[in-house]
Amino acid sequence: MSAGAAATGRTGARGPGAWLTPLVGLVVLLAVASLLGLWRSWWWAILGAGFVLVVLAAEGASRRLPFRFQTPFERALAWLFPLLVLAAWEWLSTSGVLNPRWFPPPSRIVGALWDLTVNYDRFSGTSLIGRPWLIPARLTEQGWPGVVALFNESHVWATLSRVIVGFVLGAVPALLVGMVMGLNRTVRTMLDSTMSAIYVLPKIAIFPILMLVFPDPFGEGPKVTVVAISAFFLVALSTMAGVQGIDKVLLQAGSNFGANRWQMLRHVILPGALPIVFNGLRLALGTALIVIVAVEFVRAKTGVGYLVYYHWQVLGTPKMYAALLVVMVLGVGLTALLQLVERLVMPWRR
Amino acid sequence: MTQKIVALQATKRYPSKAGMVTALEGFDLTVAEGEFVCLVGPSGCGKSTFLRILAGLEDLTVGEARIVPGDDPRRPLNNVVFQEYAVFPWKTVLDNVAFGLQMRGVGKAERYAVAERWLTKVGLKRFADYYPSQISGGMKQRVSIARALANDPEVLLMDEPLGALDAQTRAVLQEELLRIWEETHKTVLYVTHSIEEAVLLGDRVVLMTAHPGTKKSEFVVDLPRPRDLATTSTPEFAALTGAIWEDLRDEVRRAMEAQA
Known part of the structure; x- marks a missing residue:
């Protein structure tokens, strides 16, 4: 599967195919894997092949870009790839391929972080960053000891x-x-x-x-x-x-x-x-x-x-x-x- | 003429795994005030060792080697221009040149004024605020030379200062050294392995032999001053370098065999 996509990717090194073919290959790969239910036992192979296709697409796109766009493109790549990983994680976790109990989707982690930040835990008497927005009120009510608390x-x-x-x-x-x-x-x-x-x-x-x-x-x-x-x-x-x-x-x-x-x-x-x-x-x-x-x-x-x-x-x-x-x-x-x-x-x- | 450097039967031995090594044996030398003397010899002949002894960086085993102090007791006896430049990477070019003065407690305004004057003389005024990592090897050696001259020592000791530079930079710096020496007439002891450099720069060329290092012969360079690179194409220059090489060749062979 991945070998076939990689081979077609190589044929159009100069045309738009240079980056389009691997992307199409990626979509086909993901669709076939999902339809046939291959994810559960073959997730590692699918992820590996998917990564290769993404690299091929990025390289193809980079080759077609004018020189002055090379640096911005590389910078974007450095940011976009982690985002892609997070998106993949999100999707794998919500769709149940990854067990959300051990690998909760990033969106829920961010939600939990927000929760921890804004809420005070009455049971342990703690909060994540100490609720700095309360500082002015505490200062007027209790003075410095309140801020220290x-x-x-x-x-x-x-x-x-x-x-x-x-x-x-x-x-x-x-x-x-x-x-x-x-x-x-x-x-x-x-x-x-x-x-x-x-x-x-x-x-x-x-x-x-x-x-x-x-x-x-x-x-x-x-x-x-x-x-x-x-x-x-x-x-x-x-x-x-x-x-x-x-x-x-x-x-x-x-x-x-x-x-x-x-x-x-x-x-x-x-x-x-x-x-x-x-x-x-x-x-x-x-x-x-x-x-x-x-x-x-x-x-x-x-x-x-x-x-x-x-x-x-x-x-x-x-x-x-x-x-x-x-x-x-x-x-x-x-x-x-x-x-x-x-x-x-x-x-x-x- | 007042004598500035006096060495009598200077001998340096040090222990090594192969027993005692004699780096310098019964070496005699006197350098007069304002004289530019070059020490030339094969590697291992102890010419750098002698310079380092004069600089106080190494001890003498037997004999005497000293720099005669002048009238002003505050003036430093010597300063060294090292082959490896030895400029401080963490100080700017200006602070490097002002280093000796700073160590002697000269105030900021005065030492910077002196340092800037010397930087101008070596053509580096523009680079005063640069760090050594930002300038070339030739420029670093100019900084090193300016640092030594700014400290105004009785004697300038130069240990193969141009040895690490490429041929063109070397030629440029040789001319600069000639020009600066014309202005200052400092007493200089200059160690080099290049006969041409020694004849071009020096008033006197002292040849040394290796194993043990001792004086072999001495040549007075009577080429007229001011000199420049054109001096090297005169027949007098060729005759003198030829004569020195004639004298040195067997020594170099012997030194190479001893090292093999």
Whole structure:
């Protein structure tokens, strides 16, 4: 089936057939599959063949486009394909090919996300983003404590504050330790093997220890600390690598032009290490998000991880997906924020 | 003439897996103030090592190698122009040129004024706000040269500064170096493996041998100044480079065999 369509697609490379034939092939493929009821057992083959036909159609269209439309076309392709996937998901799920209980259609996920955003959950006393539209009213009725209460009921804020506070608490000392390790051979020899050993340990595994150590095992202490620890080792080791990786001739130039220890650090070592330091920070941020979601699965009453887990327990799949969507948005947002900082701190790296 | 560089029986040995290696053996050299001296020799003859010892980047094992301080104690003794440019990627062209002055605590307005003057001299005024990643290799080396000159050292140490450049850029920079030297008459120690470059630029060419590195012979370049690339097509130039090559050829052969 797909082989035949692909063969006809190749014949009209220059005519409108270049993109029309694969599209017709796609429609025929979908119609035949639906009429014969092939979807249930052959969905993977149909999806694969469908993807090939879509690629052929897009390539055919791109070949026929004038040069100045190439870039807009590629940009459109980058946006349209995900939309196509979502549309396919929607259709497969509503038509029952995909079980909507496990794979609810995107429209219902968006609906669930809206639900979570605007509604306050009386049972758990939480809301997704803390109902910011209530801030003016609360401010007049209860003053600042009322606004703080709004923040405290927010899942997004709970996760965000844990990630940011933990990240900063881990990364700042890590920068210092990594710097010393990079500069001082003795410190490096002493710490390197220990640090590398702890580095490979999944930090989530030490969460039980932290719950023992902190007086309130269910409070914010262990959660923030586990994020801080997971960020620490990544940032410290990459800072060390960054400092060690500075081109020796730049260090020599620094000292030849009379830089003292402090000037060396400020003008040569710190900026020279920054690119690799930021690599570490980016990795640490991703890890922090993974760790906090995992921690919120097991021990939290707020946070997006808790939200995913809670809706799994009550089988509210659309809200589960909605919470995953929020995790994605948080990840993208935090990474973008870090990239912004990176661009401000390292203007020479465009 | 005042002596600016004095080296007596300078010897450098360092340990390696194959035992002690002698990079430099009993090397004597004096350079007078305002003199442009070129060190030429096969790779591994210790010419860069000697320059790095003078720059304080390496220690001497035995003997003496020093730069004689001038009257002004605030003036730096030396600055190096490295083969790999060694301009700081995170500083703009202007900040790179002003680096030495900044390290010595010269105020912003003054150091930028000096840096801009030198950038104009090397034809890079327009690129003052560029970062090194945005300019070519030849321009980076101009920045490196301007950085050293802006710091106004007693002695300028140049370690194969044009070695990494293509032939055309190299020729252009050689002429620029000649022009700048005519203006400043700095004391220069210039390490190169190119005989032509040494004869074109230098007042004196010192030949070195390899394994161990030591002085082989010395040639006074009495070609009239100001020189430019046209100098390289004079018969005097050809005679001198020919004589030096005659002297060096066996050394290069020996060095190649030793490396094989």
